[in-house]
Amino acid sequence: MAESMQGLKRSHRCGELSAANVQETVTIMGWVQKNRNKGGLVFVDVRDRSGIIQVVFEEGRTDKALLEKAAGLKAEYVVAVVGTVERRSGAVNENLSTGEIEVVPLELRILSESETPPFPIEENAKTREEVRLKYRYLDLRRPDLQRNLMLRSKVATLVRQFLSEEGFLEIETPMLGKSTPEGARDYLVPSRIHPGSFYGLPQSPQLYKQLLMCSGYDRYFQIAKCFRDEDLRADRQPEFTQIDMELSFVDVEDVIDVNERMLAKLFKETLNVDVPLPIPRMTWQEAMDRFGSDKPDIRFGMELTDVTEVVRECGFGVFTGAIENGGSVRGINAKGQGAMPRKKIDKLTSFVKDYGAKGLAYVAIQEDGSVKSSFAKFLSEAEMNGLIQAMNGEPGDLLLFAADKNKVVWDSLGALRLELAKQLELLDKNEYKFLWITEFPLLEWSEEQNRYTAMHHPFTMPMEEDLDLLDKEPGKVRAKAYDIVLNGNEIGGGSVRIFQDNVQEKMFEVLGFTKEQAYSQFGFLLDAFKYGVPPHAGLAYGLDRLVMLMAKEDSIRDVIAFPKVKDASCLMTEAPSVVDEKQLEELGLERAKEKE
Known part of the structure; x- marks a missing residue:
C-alpha cells in the first residue's frame, strides 16, 4: 500500500x-x-x-x-x-x-510499489534494444543512460553560457515554415485553415538565421530541433538537435576561432580533456587523397598512396583500363598483415564492392621477402619492386589496391581503411582527434538530375580567387566551407554565406534555377538581401553525434531520451499512428485506397 x-x-x-x-x-x-x-x-x-x-x-x-x-x-x-x-x-x-x-x-x-520489470535495471544491460526501447521509461533508469543524458544537459548548458559570454543572442526560429525541397525530404504538416497547403518542418534554421543577420542581430545561436524525412539508416533519426549559430561581419578565421575555444571549454569542463589549439586543418582535396574521406579518422595511419604513375605502363589491364578512363590506382599498406588468410582478403574484397569497387588487388609480402599477389604475373619483377617501394612495403606487410574513377577509389579505400582499423583494434575511444576540413568543392554533379547541385547549400560563398571559374569550370570552384571532424565523424559544418546579389544570381544560374524558380523558393531571403545585408557566416553542430562521441557510445540512440528506431517509429508510443477520419476531414485529406 x-x-x-x-x-x-x-x-x-x-x-x-x-x-x-x-x-x-x-x-x-x-x-x-x-x-x-x-x-x-x-x-x-x-x-x-x-x-x-x-x-x-x-x-x-x-x-x-x-x-x-x-x-x-x-x-x-x-x-x-x-x-x-x-x-x-x-x-x-x-x-x-x-x-x-x-x-x-x-x-x-x-x-x-512496482511490478517485476521486464529486464534488470543495471548498467550495460544485455537486453535486446527493441525491448529496452518499448519500455524506454525503465531503460532510462539505468545509470549509464542517466549519465549520458546528464552529460548532454551539461553540454547544452555550457554552450549557452559560452556563447552568451561571446555576445551571441539565443533566438528561436519557427517550426512551421515553408517547404524547401532543395536538400533532403521535408516533413510536411497539413494546414486546416488553408486547405491543400502545407508547412514544412525545418531541416535546419538556415534561412531564418541569415534573415536575423539582415535584421542586425550580429550574433545568433539556438539549440534547435530539426527534421529530415530521409531514407533509413541504422543510426539516423528523423528528428535531431543542432547547436546552430550565425555571425555578422566575419570571415572563416573568426568562425573557427570562436568554435575552437567553445570545443576546448566543453571538453575540459565535461571530460577534463585538453583540446590542443589551434585544431589542425586540412583541405578537402588533401583529405580525399590521403584518407579517401572528407571526415578522416586521424587516430591511426594507413593512409592512401596514389600509385597511378608507377603502374601507368604496366601489363595489368585492371590498372591501365582505370587510368585510361580518367581514374586512378591507389593503395593502402596494412602493416604486419602479410599473413592474412586468403579467405579474409576475399571478405575485404566483397566489403569494398558495397562502395562501388569492382574488386581489390593485393600484394602480400612474406617475412622472407617473397611475394604473393593476385596480379604478379602481369608485372615484371622491376615493376613489382617499384610498386612495393612506392607503398613503403616491408616484409610482413599487406598491400591492397583499388583502380577505378577517383570517387569509387576514395570511397572504397576510405571505408576499407576504417574497416581494417576496427578489425585490428586501432581505434581508441579515449583519444579525441579533431580536424578542420576546408575548401570543399562548391558543387557536385548529379547524374540523376543532370545538373550541378550545391555540396552544402545554394548560399555558400565561393572562394574569391575561384569566382571567375563559375562560368568556365564550375566543378573546380572551391567553397568557403568548413567542417569540424572528430575521430572520423563530422560533428559540425558551416560556411561563409553569399551576400552580394550578383554572386547569388550567378550561383542560382549554375545550379540551373531560373530567376522565377529561385524567387518561388527563396524569394523572402532574396528580397531581404535588397535592403543592406552584412557579410555573414555560420556553423551548426549535430548535438546528438557530439554527445555520443563524448559519452564513448556507438549509437546516437544512447544519448537521446526517446529515440525512434530504424523505420522512424517509436516502439514505446507506437507513433506514427492512424488518426481519426474526422481529423482527416477537417484537414481536407483522405487516405489513399490501398492497391489490390
Missing part, C-alpha cells in the same frame, strides 16, 4: 552522501536497486540518478516492524528513508562513491 511523503523532505540525493555526513540524520528517496535478506539483517540498496546508498536494517538496532517492512521490499519499489549516516560495519565497497558509509534507518515509507 503506497504511503504519503507528507511531512518528509528529501535532504540529500543518494550519491551525494559521504564520510563527511557521518552522524547526521538524513532523508533520502529513490528506487530499490537490490534487497538482500540475511535473516535478521536486511541490506537495501537505494538508487536515484546520483548513485546508490546502502541502508542496513538489523535486528536489535532496528524496530521489529521496520525490519519486517524492509524484508518485503522488491526491486524498483519507490521508498523514502530517514536515518543516520554511519561508517560501514562491513568491508568498504570501492566501486561505489558511497562505499565507505551506510544509512541506519529510523523510518521507512513505501511511496510506490
